[in-house]
Amino acid sequence: MSDIKNIHNNYSAKLNNNLSLEEINQIKTELFGKNGLISSQFKNIGSIPETDRKKFASDLNQIKDELQNLITNKISEIETKKINEKLEKEKVDVTLPERSFVRGKIHPVSQTIDEISSIFSEIGFSVEEGPDIENEYNNFTALNTPDNHPARDMHDTFYLNENKEILLRTHTSPVQIRTMLKDKPPFKIIAPGRTYRSDSDQTHAPMFHQVEGLHIDKDINMGHLKGCLNYFIKEFFEVEKIKMRFRPSHFPFTEPSAEVDIGYEIKDGKIIIGEGDQWLEILGCGMVHPNVLKNVKVDPSKYQGYAFGIGIDRLAMLKYGINDLRAFFDCDYRWLNHFGFDPLDVPTNYRGLSR
């Protein structure tokens, strides 16, 4: 009995010393090796008198467990210490730059188109498209702008053939024609896209973007037009208060026609949309002219509705404070980076159009 106690005391003391891993392993062998002190004691259990045997076995097991625990702890202590020493040596300067990354951007015009689509999607418009090259009929004649009509002067047109039958569309309105020829009413579409006019200065680019809107049904009137645009402008500029003015104008393909101004003011050199007493023209619209409906085989006595055309680049400029239209198409890396949007910033209704 005292033997195992001695072993216990003896080795507990030993294990309390500062030991190397080798020394601990040595102790481990001394105790638990094949002929180790503890192992030998286990072999002895059989020779212990019946009456004491149970107690002896229980004590021996307890001592074994204790010593084993001591050894395990000691080993893990040493290992932890070792790892810590190693990690200490591995220390890096985390202020060094990370591995390089590149960040792409979405062009503000594309972002604006997505915003516009998202807003109109909510009130049931779907997106239509048409070709950039158009024939003279779709671009003008079908839109109630016959040959030799002075309204054609408002569109400086790029032509692709000498007899001026093929051209680059001067507005997105020919998509109205294509859509109505292709399907049956009702129509409720928007058509964003590239448009072209042979005009180039600080505020005009030979290529720009428009979005066309068209809503034709049995009883769509000017009140619906006003409501639709009022909703769009509020949503787009993400402001509570917006001053909007409809004033009479003229487009050959709509009648009555209107131009829409929004209120603004200049604060600290920046344009603020919504309040103020200055007016800024942002779009043209009107009730689709009965002649246009006749041209696309829609009966104007049964169907009526509105159309509008908005300059996308201009909307983007106003919303995002961009001064120079030409810069949109200049592809300056710095400009694209500055005004571009993260590709993950997809405009959605539930999340809001912009961050």
Add this chain to the structure above:
Amino acid sequence: MKITFDWLKDHLDTKLKEDKLLEQLTNVGLEVESVVNLSSGLDLFKVAKILKTEKHPNADRLKVCDVDVGEKEIKKVVCGAPNAREGLITIYAPPGAVVPKSKVKLVVAKIRDVTSCGMLCSESELNLSDESDGITELSSKKYEKSIGKSYFSKSDSNLIDLSITPNRPDCLGVRGIARDLAASGFGKLKNLKEKKIKSKSKQIVKVKINKDKNQACSSFGSCLITNVKNTESPKWLKDKLVSIGQKPISAIVDVTNYVMLDINRPLHVYDADKIEKGIVVRNSKFGEEFTALDNKSYKLDDGMCVISDGKGVLGLGGIIGGTRSGTEFDTKNILLESAYFKPRSIRSTSKKLNLDTDAKFRFERGIDPLSIEDGLNKAALLIKDICGGEISKIDIQRIETSKIKTIKFDTNLFEKITGFKISTKEMFKILEDLGFKIKKESKYLKLTIPTWRPDISQEIDIVEELVRVTGYDKIKIIDPIKERTKSTLTQSQKLFHFLQRAIASKGYLEAITWSFTDTNYNDHFKDKNKEIKIVNPISSDLGVLRNSIFSNLIMYMNKNLDRGFKDLSIFEIGPIFTGSNPGEQNTVVCGLSAGKKSRLSWIEKERNIDVFDAKRDVVQTLVEAGFNSDKFFIDSETPNYYHPSKSGRLFLNKGKDQIVAYFGEIHPNIIKSIDMKTESLVGFEIFLDNLKLPKKTLKDQKAKFEVSDYQKSERDFAFIVNKEIKAQDLINAVSSVDQKLISNIKVFDVYEGENIPKNQKSIAISVTIQSSEKTLNDNDLENINNSIIKTVENKTGAKIRS
């Protein structure tokens, strides 16, 4: 169209103020473009008399003048005009005045060491005429007593510039604008009792309108005024013209301009003595020539409407007169023309000759055909008042009578279109004020359209008149219903947006460039496409539609490299053109990257960007878009603008598909020829129209989740193959062995050189083998192993490397 409130008041009785006027003009659709005060500061310009002139001590051409400006002090003014002389009465501008033409503000200045206090002005400097040879000469009779007084009469009226839409020719005259304002409740239109010519003498110049094919002139009114003395216009007339920024020329010209501006009635004046044997209005013959009042000679086509006499063309009807019969200050007898020309003809002639005049602008929009007599009466009497002479009777030749148009208007249409109501009484008032004659018939209003409104021909035009005059602010807002019955985007539109953002998310900045490009750049990239020229390009370097997006991207890439950037990626998604007909265009995503990866990095190895970067961006994007990369087929046939051996093209499926993408390095010759400085330039093009949309929607793709938890094994093989054998062939051979068991194949090494025979290479692949049914035992694996080796060797002629 430029007007002043004062001029408007000739036609309009109103007590309202100018700010209300501006608002009301815009409200009825006559958009105010700008408002300028022309006369502000003009009161500083004084009538003055030169008392003495001396030669400038230091300059031969200059004089020093003592000028009486009506003040005690005599001003010393340096002047270079040859006509500056003692006793001349002229116009003096003091320091502080702003010269109307140059907008320069005068200061006291030393001119060659002599102090000049102000300036003596030429007519040109004051915008009074083009006369710039000397200073203004005022008649001493008239102005002797005005020395020291302001030359310009004081006017509080601002110059209001209106943008008149092409449908409203009537508003190209002040009276038309006044009529619109009156209809909208802004004052009352004055009933002008115009005087008529009372004459017994006949108009003796014979006028004939030929009944030619498509004769553009339907009626030609004229009257002869004999023994006139053309002179400077009286002050009221000059002031009127100056008030809207026009230069007075001579009484006769000024009167015709005044009548045109006042009631939109263009007139033309001939020197009657220069007309040979009467006037014939006829179609021109091809090759006829004449010199117009703009001093240019025009060669005419067949069928243009000309006013001619025995000698030939006098002028182009309704567009421009000729020099041969022009009036001068010494003209004695004049023939006044007031005619009607058809808009279409005017427009086509002026387009062909590239001629734009005020008369043309008005006639092509449509002149009131019944204003012929009014114009002649008004102008002839004014000319007689100012220039004296005798007026003949009016002669009017007509080959067509203008039809009076009527419309039946259903008053219910108003509410149907505008969404709000106005009473029939209001309708009557508005329409009558606008000049309509109304007869009420059971269900309709029968409306007679005023002859000055060529734009009105159907019911909807009447709705527009009514709502415009009532005010668009009366239209009630009907809020839109938030409801969607059809999906917003089509599948291909969704793909467009997806690819756009997928490419951007790989580090590319999105650019938007012109759809047209420089033919020199386009030539590099047009491949087999034909060049599509723009007939009237904005500039020669934007002369063709792009056959590829690369032309613009490379040009702009180069500009950015010049700005000092080295490693850039840009892309554009948009149209390229394959022909000049509608629809001959494809949508392409085109990306371009220059420079290096990890330039000057402390941690990563620097390397040139290469074809496999471009390939990754293409493949990853397509995979993200839902296409199965296991089926992709790639070969190396690419257009000539790619590096011939470092580029590839991609199909979604072998043998069955159109080309979906190209990727690779840009041909070094192109980089050289555009003088681009970069270590590397790679690009790609993905053709959206060739991408067959995945049949399965996202919802379908996610239907079933199947994975195997049985043990997988990885086996490595190294094959020695001929150099021409492609990795793709090897991979296909391996995967053909057992598509169920072979779940992944990865190339981890390609090696040529030592220990490998010439013209051969070693490709090492790692194959993952896994069953979805059981754990494979050694025997199974061994079988697959052997069959992989056998198949690859058979199909590609490879040898397993031992």
